[in-house]
Structures are given as structure tokens and as C-alpha cells.
Amino acid sequence: MCLGIPGQIVEIxxxxxxxxxxxxxxxKREVSLACVADGGPDALVGRWVLIHVGFAxxxxxxxxxxxxxxxxxxxGEAQETLAQMAEGxxxxx
Amino acid sequence: MRxxxxxxxxxxxxxxxxxxxxxxxxxxxxxxxxxxxxEICGGHTHAIFRYGxxxxxxxGIEFIHGPGCPVCVLPMARVDEAVQIxxxxxxxxTSFGDAMRVPGTKKSLLQAKAEGADIRTVxxxxxxxELARRNPEREVVFFGLGFETTTPSTALTxxxxxxxxxxxxxxxxxxxxxxxPIRALLDDPDMLLDGFIGPGHVSMxxxxxxxxxxxxxxxxxxxxxxxxxxxxxxxxxxxxxQIEEGRAEVENQYARVVPELGNPVSLAAIADxxxxxxxxxxxxxxxxxxxxxxxxxxxxxxxxxARFGIGYxxxxxxxxxxxxxxxxxxxxxxxxKPTGCPMFGTxxxxxxxxxxxxxxxxxxxxxxxxxxxxxxxxxAE
Amino acid sequence: xxxxxxRVTLAHGGGGRAMxxxxxxxxxxxxxxxxMEDQARLEAAALxxxxxxxxxxxxxFVVSPVEFPGGDIGxxxxxxxxxxxxxxxxxxxxxxAAFIIEEGTEIALLRRVVxxxxxxxxxxxxxxxxxxxxxxxxxxxxTLFVTTSGVGVIPPGRDLAATRIAPGDVAIVNGVLGxxxxxxxAARGDLALTSDLQSDCAGLGHLMEAVLAxxxxxxxxRDCTRGGLASALNEMAEAAGVGIEIDEAVLPLRAExxxxxxxxxxxxxxxxxxxxxxxxxxxDQAEAALAAMRAVDTGAGATIIGWAIAEPAGLVTMRxxxxxxxxxxxxxxxxxxxxx
Numbered sequence: 001m002c003l004g005i006p007g008q009i010v011e012i013x014x015x016x017x018x019x020x021x022x023x024x025x026x027x028k029r030e031v032s033l034a035c036v037a038d039g040g041p042d043a044l045v046g047r048w049v050l051i052h053v054g055f056a057x058x059x060x061x062x063x064x065x066x067x068x069x070x071x072x073x074x075x076g077e078a079q080e081t082l083a084q085m086a087e088g089x090x091x092x093x
Numbered sequence: 094m095r096x097x098x099x100x101x102x103x104x105x106x107x108x109x110x111x112x113x114x115x116x117x118x119x120x121x122x123x124x125x126x127x128x129x130x131x132e133i134c135g136g137h138t139h140a141i142f143r144y145g146x147x148x149x150x151x152x153g154i155e156f157i158h159g160p161g162c163p164v165c166v167l168p169m170a171r172v173d174e175a176v177q178i179x180x181x182x183x184x185x186x187t188s189f190g191d192a193m194r195v196p197g198t199k200k201s202l203l204q205a206k207a208e209g210a211d212i213r214t215v216x217x218x219x220x221x222x223e224l225a226r227r228n229p230e231r232e233v234v235f236f237g238l239g240f241e242t243t244t245p246s247t248a249l250t251x252x253x254x255x256x257x258x259x260x261x262x263x264x265x266x267x268x269x270x271x272x273x274p275i276r277a278l279l280d281d282p283d284m285l286l287d288g289f290i291g292p293g294h295v296s297m298x299x300x301x302x303x304x305x306x307x308x309x310x311x312x313x314x315x316x317x318x319x320x321x322x323x324x325x326x327x328x329x330x331x332x333x334x335q336i337e338e339g340r341a342e343v344e345n346q347y348a349r350v351v352p353e354l355g356n357p358v359s360l361a362a363i364a365d366x367x368x369x370x371x372x373x374x375x376x377x378x379x380x381x382x383x384x385x386x387x388x389x390x391x392x393x394x395x396x397x398x399a400r401f402g403i404g405y406x407x408x409x410x411x412x413x414x415x416x417x418x419x420x421x422x423x424x425x426x427x428x429x430k431p432t433g434c435p436m437f438g439t440x441x442x443x444x445x446x447x448x449x450x451x452x453x454x455x456x457x458x459x460x461x462x463x464x465x466x467x468x469x470x471x472x473a474e
Numbered sequence: 475x476x477x478x479x480x481r482v483t484l485a486h487g488g489g490g491r492a493m494x495x496x497x498x499x500x501x502x503x504x505x506x507x508x509x510m511e512d513q514a515r516l517e518a519a520a521l522x523x524x525x526x527x528x529x530x531x532x533x534x535f536v537v538s539p540v541e542f543p544g545g546d547i548g549x550x551x552x553x554x555x556x557x558x559x560x561x562x563x564x565x566x567x568x569x570x571a572a573f574i575i576e577e578g579t580e581i582a583l584l585r586r587v588v589x590x591x592x593x594x595x596x597x598x599x600x601x602x603x604x605x606x607x608x609x610x611x612x613x614x615x616x617t618l619f620v621t622t623s624g625v626g627v628i629p630p631g632r633d634l635a636a637t638r639i640a641p642g643d644v645a646i647v648n649g650v651l652g653x654x655x656x657x658x659x660a661a662r663g664d665l666a667l668t669s670d671l672q673s674d675c676a677g678l679g680h681l682m683e684a685v686l687a688x689x690x691x692x693x694x695x696r697d698c699t700r701g702g703l704a705s706a707l708n709e710m711a712e713a714a715g716v717g718i719e720i721d722e723a724v725l726p727l728r729a730e731x732x733x734x735x736x737x738x739x740x741x742x743x744x745x746x747x748x749x750x751x752x753x754x755x756x757x758d759q760a761e762a763a764l765a766a767m768r769a770v771d772t773g774a775g776a777t778i779i780g781w782a783i784a785e786p787a788g789l790v791t792m793r794x795x796x797x798x799x800x801x802x803x804x805x806x807x808x809x810x811x812x813x814x
Contacts, residue, residue, distance in 0.1 A: 003739045003812065004242065035362075053218065057245070058351070058352070060349055061348065062349070072105045075105075075108050079108040079111045097736075103795050106796050107796075135814055144795070145799055190739075190810025190812045191812045191813055216811055453812075464800040
């Protein structure tokens with residue numbers, strides 16, 4: 001359900017209707033900013049949004065994204081340490 | 094950062110799989126006594142199969158595929174009504190591609206198109222509205238489908254049409270909501286679920302507290318998840334950790350997109366345009382109270398049911414049986430796997446779908462077929 | 475210059491002077507048929523070599539829009555048939571071209587399409603030796619339909635066939651996948667997508683000659699047109715009774731094609747290509763084939779994407795980025811943009 005993909009707002013095309021052009025990997029499409037432009041559409045140029053059926057449905061929180069990735073990195077390191085410990089135990093026994 | 098590839102990093106996935114492995118082992122999950130996790134959203138079902146995640150995680154994890162595919166749960170009677178509207182003289186009927194192949198009792202929209210109805214696939218309800226602007230002599234109808242993710246887009250489109258005073262644009266509203274069927278599933282005594290993966294994009298609209306009842310009233314963990322592979326794996330791990338620690342909470346793995354309280358503009362648009370129907374029929378689940386939306390009286394000018402006199406009232410009077418011999422309902426509710434249905438792969442295939450679960454790429458049966466589940470019966474022999 | 479008006483009318487298909495003027499001015503002046511009789515009369519010497527075989531193929535072309543970035547229906551019509559011959563190991567020689575023209579079509583458009591066909595035929599080294607035109611009423615065709623048939627010669631001793639593919643053989647594609655399909659989706663305009671993508675439409679005769687010279691043991695090739703790479707591989711796996719495994723991590727895809735697929739919920743493996751082929755060669759000739767392909771302009775992006783395996787016979791599987799595997803099935807119907 002609900003295919004949503006990240007795209008970057010590159011320009012405002014119709015401020016009155018809150019329409020803007022978004023870029024997804026070099027493919028551009030006009031999207032509505034009506035759901036996310038409470039601070040005015042201009043502030044969104046350059047920001048990443050989550051696009052669904054031609055509407056920007058959420059502004060992506062870049063700090064949260066970074067935090068999620070960082071947590072995963074730590075998990076990766078922790079798993080590595082565990083694996084090394086297990087390896088060490090096997091070597092000792 | 095593009096917010097896509099970063100979350101498809103095989104190295105991160107590997108660490109998550111190891112973490113899932115350790116936690117699943119710690120809580121005693123086995124192949125015969127698995128932890129059963131329902132991914133509510135069809136988008137998650139699709140991603141699980143596309144990336145082969147079900148075969149990468151510990152064998153004690155069983156994914157139960159939930160009802161979150163709006164096309165799959167659309168009753169045949171509604172498809173019939175869509176076809177009936179599309180065949181009215183002067184109508185341009187527009188739809189997302191997803192609904193085009195879904196069988197009605199007599200035909201699908203694609204078949205109606207072949208027979209001469211003017212039916213067009215669009216990407217956005219705004220494109221349907223644009224079509225209405227360009228064809229003032231025609232009646233443009235949009236097939237409004239989907240859960241809370243999609244509902245704001247049609248609500249905003251109706252508001253826009255009203256602002257412009259358009260007279261030739263209506264929506265055939267079939268929007269449905271996520272929480273009521275989850276409650277229905279949890280109330281089913283046959284249902285044995287240990288936790289949920291919550292729908293990320295629905296939640297960016299409605300927020301995460303819509304699921305509080307799952308944790309509070311039913312004692313089940315739920316983690317709202319994103320759609321990339323590491324999102325899903327991380328969410329499985331978070332569900333397992335809740336089980337391990339004896340917690341039942343609503344957690345948000347997808348905080349980069351899902352605000353705790355949802356999107357206020359979207360919620361306001363939904364509330365302005367739509368109201369709850371007393372009940373709505375779900376394919377495989379039957380009538381569920383307060384699970385569907387209809388267009389409010391003040392926007393009746395944009396309501397295809399009002400415009401054409403075709404609609405839900407008629408459908409309820411006319412119970413339409415599901416295709417004989419299929420186990421769509423049992424698959425839909427996660428009681429059996431698609432391969433447990435006698436029609437799966439024999440009479441029901443993507444070329445000749447009997448049930449909607451075989452039509453939508455998010456449907457559990459189509460996902461099984463497309464991504465290799467059809468080999469399961471061969472392997473079992 | 476006797477052709478009057480700027481649009482084709484039913485009179486141009488009526489068999490009289492208007493038809494003759496259209497055919498002579500727009501078509502025969504460019505195509506130089508082998509004879510002015512109702513048939514092409516061709517020297518059979520090329521076919522007379524002992525052991526040589528005649529290859530003969532036909533294909534119809536309908537595309538909307540008729541002109542798109544990177545080509546038009548004319549380039550598809552020439553290269554499509556040239557490629558059908560080339561992937562079978564044939565050297566393409568002669569083509570026929572038949573046109574069904576919708577009343578009202580601009581004559582300038584016809585001239586552009588014919589000019590493209592002439593240029594692509596020259597590039598491929600084939601001659602358009604016979605043809606036909608019909609004009610139909612408005613709505614009975616979508617602007618212009620073209621059918622081309624092609625004749626080529628397979629030299630003695632050359633035998634490319636999907637049935638020859640055996641486990642261990644390596645699969646090579648000649649470049650990025652899905653450009654044509656994604657370009658056409660955008661060019662239609664109804665999805666309101668824009669990008670710099672161009673169709674990959676190209677003739678692959680020279681590329682095939684290069685592959686066969688460098689890898690004489692090459693088993694089979696297919697052009698990845700409708701249904702994309704996935705459909706070509708499925709046909710080959712089924713014919714050969716082998717499995718084919720491809721590696722998601724190395725599939726060559728442009729960012730814009732991935733973007734188009736993400737927006738519309740499509741799978742690039744099923745997007746059409748008009749200048750892409752997949753060829754299976756024995757493992758010990760793979761590097762030579764790859765180098766030879768990369769030396770040709772249409773093979774600059776050549777990449778090894780997978781290999782034939784014994785089991786599961788008849789199925790195409792893909793190793794995903796995470797080391798999982800999934801089946802890559804035949805396309806069911808047409809890919810439709812989806813929201814879920």
C-alpha cells in the first residue's frame with residue numbers, strides 16, 4: 001500500500017496553488033506542497049519530501065534519518081565485536 | 094543523502110540479521126513454534142519478497158501478510174460499480190494502474206476499456222482534475238482508492254475543484270482506514286499474532302497513536318516501519334526486543350518520515366471532505382464498522398455516487414459472492430499461506446486471477462507467485 | 475515537387491496520381507528500390523555459399539508518440555528488424571517496409587521518418603528494396619504504423635540458438651537497461667514526468683559481428699525489446715532447460731531509469747529496450763567477448779550480469795543485494811503505474 005518515494009524540491013512552479021517541481025534521481029514531476037507548506041512554499045526549495053500520488057506528504061527529517069543510520073552503524077559494530085568474541089572463545093576452547 | 098540507497102546497505106542488513114538471529118534464539122523462536130509478525134501494509138509484503146527478507150531472517154520468524162492492500166480488499170461489487178460508471182456516455186473514467194486488472198463479477202476495468210469505455214490510467218488525482226479542466230464537455234470521474242496515505246490527496250483535489258467551481262469532476266470514493274480491520278483481526282479468536290509491523294506511510298498522515306489500542310488493549314508490540322530493507326529488518330528486531338523484554342508498545346522506526354502526531358494539514362483536509370460510513374465491505378473480511386469513508390454532503394457536487402446514482406447503497410443490497418473454491422479470506426487474514434489455497438497456481442494465476450490477492454503486486458498471492466513462493470509446494474513434496 | 479498540401483489524405487491511398495506522387499517523392503527517392511517492378515529482384519549469390527542459410531524475419535511497429543527523444547518509429551522499424559536478424563547470427567541484407575498511414579498525418583512527419591529509416595539502414599548496411607503504403611481514415615490507425623521484414627544470411631558453420639545454452643555460460647548485456655521504455659513513458663506526457671533520458675534505439679549488427687569474432691563459441695543472443703531483459707532471459711531459460719541467475723548488484727541502470735521506476739512502481743527488468751541484447755558465451759570466452767563489445771559504440775556499457783545454472787531449470791532468478799534470491803518471472807500483461 002502506498003508507494004512513497006523521496007524527492008528533492010527544486011523550484012516552486014505555482015505558489016498560489018502550492019505546486020513545485022520535485023526531482024527523483026533526475027526525473028522531474030510537478031507535485032503539490034499543500035500538505036507540507038505551512039511555512040510557505042519557498043522554504044521548501046532544496047528540502048527532501050516524501051512523494052505519494054503527486055503530493056509531498058511529509059518533509060523528511062534529515063536529523064532523524066542520520067540518527068537511524070548511526071544507530072544501525074553502532075549495531076553493526078556491536079555485532080562485529082560479538083562475532084569476534086565468539087570467534088575468540090572458539091579459538092580458546 | 095538520497096534517503097533510499099543508504100537504507101539498502103547490505104553491511105547494515107547483515108548486522109540486523111545477526112541481531113534478529115540472536116534475539117529470536119534468546120526468546121526460543123523455532124520453525125515449529127515461530128514468532129508470528131504481521132506486516133499490515135502490502136508495501137511491506139512486496140518489499141519482504143522483493144528483497145527475499147523472509148529467507149534471510151531466522152527460521153523462527155514467520156511473516157503473516159496483512160490486509161493493507163487497498164486493491165486486494167476492494168469487493169467485486171465496487172469494481173462492478175466502477176465499470177458501470179465508466180460505461181456511462183460522456184464519462185472519462187480515471188484510475189491508478191493498480192485497479193485496472195482487478196476482476197469484477199463480469200469484467201475488469203481493463204476489459205471495459207477494451208470494449209470501448211474511455212478509461213485512463215493516471216498517476217495522481219491532480220492529473221484527473223487537469224483532464225477535467227481540458228475536457229469541459231466530458232464528465233471526468235476519478236476512482237478514489239486507498240488508505241489514509243492516499244485519502245488526503247483526493248480530499249485536497251476535491252477542495253481544489255471546489256475552489257475552481259468545476260462542474261465536471263467527481264470522485265468515486267472507496268477510501269478505507271487501517272485501524273478498524275486490525276481490531277477485527279485481533280478480535281478473531283483464531284488469530285495468533287505476536288506483534289505487528291505498522292504501515293509507515295499511513296502513519297505519516299495519522300501519526301502513531303492510532304495504534305495505541307494494539308499495545309494497550311491487546312498487549313501486542315507494534316513498530317511503525319519504513320519500506321527499505323534495513324527499515325524492515327530493524328523493525329523486526331524492535332518487535333523481537335519488545336517480546337524479549339516483555340513490553341508491548343507503539344514504537345516508531347520510521348521517524349525520518351512519520352511525525353508522532355501525523356500531518357495536521359492532511360488530517361484537516363480529510364475531516365473537511367470525508368465522513369465515516371456506518372460500515373464498509375472488505376473483500377475477505379466482510380463488513381467492518383466505521384472502516385470506510387464517504388464524501389460529505391457539502392461536497393456532493395464532487396461525489397460520483399451522488400452524480401450517477403450508483404454506489405454503496407446498491408452494493409450492499411446485492412451481496413456478491415467471492416469466487417468459488419478460493420481461500421482468499423483465509424489468506425487475507427493470515428490463517429493460511431497462499432500456497433495452502435487449492436486454486437493457487439492451478440486456476441488462479443496472475444494471467445487468470447480469480448481473487449484480488451493475485452492481481453495487485455502487493456497481494457500476498459501475487460508476491461508469492463512472482464517472487465518464488467510457487468516453488469514452495471514443489472519443495473515440500 | 476508535385477506533392478500538394480501538407481497532410482496525407484485518403485486520395486494518397488487511392489491508387490491514382492496523388493498516390494504515385496506520395497510514393498515517389500517521399501519513399502522511393504529515399505529508399506532506392508532494387509527495381510521499379512512490383513517486386514524486389516535480388517542477386518542470390520550471397521546465399522549460394524555452401525552451408526549458408528537464409529534468415530527471414532518480420533515485425534510491426536506501433537509507438538506513441540511517433541517521434542521521441544533519441545529516435546522515431548522509423549529508427550525502431552529498421553533497427554528492430556536488423557536486430558532480430560543480427561541476434562540470430564545473420565548478416566542483415568535486405569528489408570521491406572510497409573506503411574499504414576492515418577489520414578491527416580503531416581507529410582513533413584512522413585519525410586522525417588523516412589529520412590531516419592534511410593540513415594539507420596545505411597548505418598546498418600542494409601537496403602530497403604521494396605515497400606507499400608496504405609492510407610486509412612482518421613481513427614483507424616494512430617498516425618503511422620510500419621511493418622518491416624528482413625532477409626539476411628547466416629554464414630556456414632554459425633549456429634546461434636537458445637537451446638545451446640549450458641550451465642556455466644556467461645550472460646552479457648551491451649549497456650544500461652530500460653532507457654527506451656522509461657523515455658517513452660515520459661514522452662507520452664500523460665504522467666507529466668520529464669527527464670533527459672533518450673531511447674537506446676540502435677542497430678546491433680556490427681556489435682554481434684564483433685562478439686562472434688571474439689567469442690566464436692557464443693551460444694545465443696536475444697534483443698531485449700518488449701518485456702525487457704526479464705522476458706528475454708525467461709524465453710532463453712525455458713528453451714535451454716537451464717536456470718539463469720543474474721546479480722542485482724551489477725545490473726546496469728541509469729539513475730533516471732531507477733527514478734522513473736520508483737515513482738511509478740515499475741520494475742526496470744521489464745522495461746522495453748530497442749538497442750540492447752543479452753548474449754551467452756562460454757565462460758572462457760567471456761572476457762574476450764566483453765572487451766570486443768566495449769570496443770563498439772553500441773557496446774560501450776557492456777556488462778556481465780549473470781550465468782546459466784543447472785537448477786532450477788527453466789527459471790530466471792536474481793541474487794538480491796543482500797544475498798537473497800528471488801524469481802524473475804515473465805511479465806504478466808502490461809506494466810501499469812501503481813500507487814501501492
